[in-house]
Amino acid sequence: MLSDSPVAVEQHGPELLHHFVDAEQQRDAATLGMWLFLATEIMFFGGMFCAYLIYRYWYYNEFAAGSRSLDIYLGTINTAVLICSSLTVALGVRAAQMGKRKLLVILLLLTIVFGFAFLGIKGVEWYDKYKEHHIPGPSFNVDDLVRDYPQIHIDPRHEQIYFSLYFAMTGLHALHMIIGVGLFVFLTYYAWKGRYTPKYYTPVEMGGLYWHFVDIVWIYLFPLLYLIDRHR
Amino acid sequence: MATAALTAERENYLNKEYGIRSWLLTTDHKRIALLYLASITFFFFIGGFFALLIRLELLTPAGDLVQADTYNKLFSMHGQVMIFFFLIPSIPAVLGNFLVPLMIGAKDLAFPRINLLSWYLYMIAGTIYLHCIVTGGVDTGWTFYTPFSTAFSNTKVIEAGIAIFIAGFSSILTGLNFVVTIHRMRAPGMTWSRLPLFIWAHYATSIIQLLGTPVLAITLLLVVFERAFNLGIFDPTRGGDPLLFQHLFWFYSHPAVYIMILPAMAVESEVVACFTRKRIFGYNFVAMSSIAIAVFGFLVWAHHMFVAGISLYSALVFSILSYLVAVPSAIKVFNWTATMYKGSISFTTPMLYAFGFIGLFTMGGLTGLFLACLGVDVHVHDTYFVIAHFHYIMVGGAVMGYLGGLHFWWPKISGRMYPEGWGRLAALLVFAGFNLTFFPQFLLGYMGMPRRYWQYPPEFQVLNVLSTAGSTILAIGYVLPMVYFLWSMRYGKIAEDNPWGAAGLEWKTSSPPPTFNFDEEPEVTWEAYNYEEIPAPAEVNVER
Numbered sequence: 001m002l003s004d005s006p007v008a009v010e011q012h013g014p015e016l017l018h019h020f021v022d023a024e025q026q027r028d029a030a031t032l033g034m035w036l037f038l039a040t041e042i043m044f045f046g047g048m049f050c051a052y053l054i055y056r057y058w059y060y061n062e063f064a065a066g067s068r069s070l071d072i073y074l075g076t077i078n079t080a081v082l083i084c085s086s087l088t089v090a091l092g093v094r095a096a097q098m099g100k101r102k103l104l105v106i107l108l109l110l111t112i113v114f115g116f117a118f119l120g121i122k123g124v125e126w127y128d129k130y131k132e133h134h135i136p137g138p139s140f141n142v143d144d145l146v147r148d149y150p151q152i153h154i155d156p157r158h159e160q161i162y163f164s165l166y167f168a169m170t171g172l173h174a175l176h177m178i179i180g181v182g183l184f185v186f187l188t189y190y191a192w193k194g195r196y197t198p199k200y201y202t203p204v205e206m207g208g209l210y211w212h213f214v215d216i217v218w219i220y221l222f223p224l225l226y227l228i229d230r231h232r
Numbered sequence: 233m234a235t236a237a238l239t240a241e242r243e244n245y246l247n248k249e250y251g252i253r254s255w256l257l258t259t260d261h262k263r264i265a266l267l268y269l270a271s272i273t274f275f276f277f278i279g280g281f282f283a284l285l286i287r288l289e290l291l292t293p294a295g296d297l298v299q300a301d302t303y304n305k306l307f308s309m310h311g312q313v314m315i316f317f318f319l320i321p322s323i324p325a326v327l328g329n330f331l332v333p334l335m336i337g338a339k340d341l342a343f344p345r346i347n348l349l350s351w352y353l354y355m356i357a358g359t360i361y362l363h364c365i366v367t368g369g370v371d372t373g374w375t376f377y378t379p380f381s382t383a384f385s386n387t388k389v390i391e392a393g394i395a396i397f398i399a400g401f402s403s404i405l406t407g408l409n410f411v412v413t414i415h416r417m418r419a420p421g422m423t424w425s426r427l428p429l430f431i432w433a434h435y436a437t438s439i440i441q442l443l444g445t446p447v448l449a450i451t452l453l454l455v456v457f458e459r460a461f462n463l464g465i466f467d468p469t470r471g472g473d474p475l476l477f478q479h480l481f482w483f484y485s486h487p488a489v490y491i492m493i494l495p496a497m498a499v500e501s502e503v504v505a506c507f508t509r510k511r512i513f514g515y516n517f518v519a520m521s522s523i524a525i526a527v528f529g530f531l532v533w534a535h536h537m538f539v540a541g542i543s544l545y546s547a548l549v550f551s552i553l554s555y556l557v558a559v560p561s562a563i564k565v566f567n568w569t570a571t572m573y574k575g576s577i578s579f580t581t582p583m584l585y586a587f588g589f590i591g592l593f594t595m596g597g598l599t600g601l602f603l604a605c606l607g608v609d610v611h612v613h614d615t616y617f618v619i620a621h622f623h624y625i626m627v628g629g630a631v632m633g634y635l636g637g638l639h640f641w642w643p644k645i646s647g648r649m650y651p652e653g654w655g656r657l658a659a660l661l662v663f664a665g666f667n668l669t670f671f672p673q674f675l676l677g678y679m680g681m682p683r684r685y686w687q688y689p690p691e692f693q694v695l696n697v698l699s700t701a702g703s704t705i706l707a708i709g710y711v712l713p714m715v716y717f718l719w720s721m722r723y724g725k726i727a728e729d730n731p732w733g734a735a736g737l738e739w740k741t742s743s744p745p746p747t748f749n750f751d752e753e754p755e756v757t758w759e760a761y762n763y764e765e766i767p768a769p770a771e772v773n774v775e776r
Contacts, residue, residue, distance in 0.1 A: 019339035019417075019748070029342040029416040036408050040446045047450035047480050051465055054476060137462035157470040164463035164472075168454060 015200040027202050034206045038213050041176075045217055048169050052224060055165065059158040064229035065145045066162035069134065071125055075226040078121045079218065085114035086215045089208045096201035101194055104204070108188040111211065115181040122174055126167075135167065136160045166225055173221060176214045183207050244647065244744040259344035260747055265330035266645070267351050268321060273714065275317035275358060278365075282310035284707060287669075287700040295687040303686035304371035305387065311374025312392060316399045317358055319630055320488065323495030324441075325354075325406055327637045328434050330645060332410055334738035334745060335428050337419025337754040342412040350405035357399035364391040373684065375485070378466040378477040382458040393456040400445045400452075403491075407441030410434055419737070421756035428736050428760050429512060432519040433498030436526035440487045440494075444530070448484035451477065478540055482533035490529040492626055493593070494522055496633025497564055500589055503640050504568045506734040507583040508575025509768055511761040514567045521560035528557045538609045547606055554604035561597050565590060576768070580732075581655030585636025588663045592628025596621055599674065614684075617677025620670045628666055635662065635713060642717065643731045647744040648724030654716045661709035668702025733769040735761050 020026040056063045092107035133141040142159045187207050190196065196204055245262045248254075255263060286306050289297040298306065329347065333340055341347050364370060370392040372381040381389050414427075414435050455477070457463045464470035466477045505512045512518060534542055534550040542550075568590060577583065599621040602608045612618065636659075642650050672695035677683075681692050688696065730739040741750050758765070 017344075019342075019344065021753075025416060029412050032415055033343060033346075033408055033412045036411055036442055040404055040408070040442050043443050044446035044450050047447045047483075048454070050480065051454075051476055054473070055465075055471075059471065136464050155471070157464075160464045160470045161472055164458075164465045167461075168457055168463060168465065172450075172453075 023199065030202045030206055034209050038209065041213060041217075045169075045172070048165065048172070049220075049224075052165050052169070055158075055161050056224075056228070059155070059161060061152045062154055062158040063162050065142075065149050065152065065154050066134075066159055066166065067226060067228035068149075068230065069132070069145055070166075070226050071128065072226055072230070074121050074125050075222055078118050079222050081114050081118050081121070082215050082218050085111050085118070086212055088114065089211045093201070093205050093208045096191070096196045096204040097198055099198040101191065101196075104191045104196065105188055108184055108191055108204075112181055112184050112188065115177055115184065119174060119177055119181075122170065126170075129163070129167075134163050136164045169221055169225065173214065173217055176217070180207075180211050180214050183210065242742055243746060244742065245747045246647070246744050248747050257348075259340070259348050261329050261333055261341050261344065261347055262645075262745065262747075264347050264351050265326050268325040268329060268354070271351075271355060271358065272318050272321055272326065275313050276710075278362075279310055279313035279318055280707065280710065282306050282313065284703060286310060287703040289686055290688070290696045291700045293688050293690045293693050293696075298686070300686050301371065304373075304684070305369040307684060308371050308373050309365055309369055312370070312396065313361070314626075315374055315488070315492075316396050317354075317361065319492045319626055320399075320403055321354060321406070322492070322630065322634045323499065323637060324403075324410070324434060324437055324491075325350075327499065327634070327641060328410060328437075328495060329406070331641065331738055332413055332431065332434060333417065334644075334741065334749055335431055335736055336414065336417060336422050337737050337750065337756065338413060338417035339748045339750075341409045342417055343409050346405050347409055350402040350409070353398055353402035353405070357395045357397075357402065360391060360398065361395035364388045364395060367391075375481060376452065376455055376477075377481075378455065378458070378474045379468055381455055382466055383469075390456050390459050393452045397449050397452050397456070400449045403441050404445045407438035407445075410438040411442065414438075419754050419756055422737075423756075425516075426756055426758075426760050427519075429501035429515070429518050429522070430498040430736075433494045433501070433522045436522040437491050437494045437498075439523075439526050440491050440529060444484040444487040444491070447480060448488075451480040451484070475537070475540060475542070478537050479534065482536045483530070486533040486536065487526075487529040489622070489625060490525055492630040493633075494525060496589065496593075496630045496637075497522065499633045499637035499640070500564075500568060500586055502734070502736065503582045503586045503636055504571050505761045505763065506640070506732050507578050507580055507586070508572050509733075509763045509766075510571055510575045511759075511763060512567065513570035513573075514563070515760065517563050518567050521563040524560040525557065528553065528560065532557055532604075535604055535609070538606060539613045551604055551606050555601060558597060558601055558604075561593075565594055565597075579656075580639075581650070581652060581659050582636045582640035584656055584659040584663075585632050585639065588659065588666075589629060589632040589636065592624050592632060592663075592666065596624030596628055599624065612677055614682055615677035616673040616681050616683055619683050620673035620677060623670045623673070628670070632662070632666075635659075638713070638717075640732070641738075642720070643727030644738060644743050644745070646717075646721050646724070647727050648720045649727050649731065650713075650720045650724060651716050654712060658709050658712040658716075661705055661712065665702050665705030665707075665709050669699050669706055670702070672696070672698045672702075731769065733766055735763055735766055 016023055016026055020029070088107045088110045092104055092111065095104040095107055129135055132144065133139050140156070140160055140163070142154065142156050145159065146154050146156070184207060187204055191204070245260055255267065258264060285298065286303070289295070289303055289306075295303070329341070368388050370385075370389055371387045372385050372389055376389070376393065414431055454463070454465050458466060464472050466472045466474055468474055501512055501518060532550060532554040534546060535554045538547050538551075599617070603612065603618065603621060639650060639655055642648070676692055676695050679692070681688055727743045729741070729743050732739070737754060737756065740754065
């Protein structure tokens with residue numbers, strides 16, 4: 001009954017879902033939806049940042065010692081890797097807008113490579129922590145930190161709080177990275193198939209928004225976790 | 233427009249396709265609403281079953297029906313099932329899903345597939361939770377307080393936590409869909425000031441779902457991590473702070489109360505306006521009070537922690553802010569009452585629920601002020617006074633609103649009328665049974681009977697017996713609608729497009745609506761609740 005209405009036939013291109021009036025409305029809806037989703041993500045990470053704030057205020061010495069035990073070089077490299085990936089994503093969205101299919105695929109692939117690089121380096125860091133017995137639990141041991149920083153008082157129990165937060169925060173960030181890489185695999189596939197045109201590239205843009213968000217979370221995590229009291 | 237025979241033949245969302253696939257893979261918001269209706273009804277009866285066992289145990293002072301450990305599991309699972317698997321999705325996911333696009337003149341929600349995804353997430357969460365129930369259950373109370381939940385409880389805390397974590401995402405996606413739909417999908421002419429108040433209240437609800445639920449998600453995830461991977465974020469033996477857990481938990485779980493009550497208020501505004509045949513009194517105030525409740529709702533969470541060791545000054549601030557929530561709530565109650573003043577009231581089933589709602593919600597709200605008061609709260613904290621208070625809001629408010637709304641829109645949803653006489657009987661049973669169940673609990677609590685105990689001193693027995701008796705009546709009142717709704721789907725009188733003579737856009741399409749809601753895209757040229765321009769239905773089969 002509806003399908004033979006002339007308006008529906010004229011305006012509904014293949015990407016335009018049936019319930020939208022036009023492409024602009026569809027794009028606006030997707031954009032607003034994505035930003036709202038990112039707002040929920042901020043609240044999600046916000047709970048952990050709140051816990052971090054309180055415990056860092058209470059257990060500053062332990063947080064400082066824990067922070068200095070992290071590998072600043074790997075952390076810095078990872079930050080650089082993520083910033084580069086954000087660049088490739090931004091350029092990718094631009095390529096999609098201009099309709100450069102090959103360039104888009106290359107940029108998306110580069111983003112995936114950067115994503116894997118980040119996760120790999122993160123894995124190395126976690127493995128180091130495992131070898132040092134810095135993972136909270138029965139085998140947790142920070143005698144090395146107590147030895148290294150004799151001038152400050154370190155309570156091993158409170159040190160566990162730092163490392164609990166470290167693993168919870170970087171772990172959930174890494175989970176978001178994995179989801180992001182998964183999304184980009186899909187985007188690359190469809191970009192390669194030529195689904196995105198200058199008229200319709202909303203998924204690339206939304207994927208980009210998500211990727212930038214995950215990046216920004218790291219931009220906060222890096223100084224909060226790695227750069228406490230480094231000048232000493 | 234149509235005779236009964238023509239209506240029956242018209243293609244609509246129910247008879248367009250048949251078969252299990254056409255339901256499980258649907259992206260039609262109306263079908264998804266029905267999927268939700270069936271699933272939350274299932275969980276409602278599971279939660280109700282636990283409630284009946286609790287009331288049976290409390291029939292006698294001794295702990296004789298179940299053991300203490302079982303009793304702990306019963307009230308924990310009653311709370312979790314009812315809150316996370318029934319009340320949170322109830323009105324938004326069923327009536328909201330069905331009505332938000334219809335009321336604003338859209339063909340569907342903005343993201344139909346995400347809408348279906350949210351139902352699947354709900355079902356996955358529900359299945360995990362059912363598995364948790366049958367393999368041992370959980371005994372932490374619905375609140376998961378640490379360190380009991382993280383270090384001492386030997387029940388299925390991880391499973392329950394994961395289930396509720398996933399259910400939370402279902403709720404977030406519903407809220408997200410509503411906000412985007414209300415912003416971007418309104419029909420031409422449907423301005424913000426012409427939106428039905430149902431939409432305003434759902435908008436406010438969705439904001440809470442979006443901003444509150446993620447905090448619960450991370451909190452429960454940290455509890456799960458703490459149990460599973462030995463993290464120590466809330467562990468007092470490692471310097472972690474259980475109070476931090478309580479802050480994070482209530483940051484969601486207090487606003488969650490408004491997720492439950494705002495949609496009931498949404499229904500209330502529609503029903504009261506329709507059955508008094510008047511424009512709602514103070515439209516702008518009612519609309520803005522929904523937003524105000526959502527905003528204030530986020531600033532009062534620590535009133536759950538007055539005796540948990542927070543500082544007196546912060547307690548003072550939270551106490552004052554909690555009083556402030558009463559202002560927008562009272563605005564709504566006064567405006568509904570003012571709408572009825574000199575209105576042409578008909579006592580249909582939805583209106584009976586609406587009357588019940590106003591009375592019980594007022595009761596629940598006013599006793600909330602007792603609890604917001606620091607001194608009184610110390611006296612009645614963790615007693616049955618609190619239980620009675622929040623059941624007046626959640627059952628007396630939210631469930632009455634839900635049932636009222638279900639009756640009001642049943643003709644639109646099913647295309648059939650429910651039996652009015654049975655409907656009114658059930659409404660009266662629910663109201664009477666509810667009061668008999670929960671009013672004695674105010675007295676019990678005030679006399680000092682603590683919550684969560686499976687035995688009590690013999691002098692409390694009379695009131696407990698009354699409460700248990702009431703719960704039986706309440707149960708009958710809940711089973712009745714389920715029976716006659718099912719009956720009416722086959723044998724009910726065929727509903728007209730607008731049997732109540734109601735003003736909303738959803739009544740301007742056929743009953744049940746076609747898959748894309750409107751045969752022609754509607755254009756709105758009238759204000760909301762223009763009842764002076766709509767003739768009352770010639771035959772409403774109830775006396776005025």
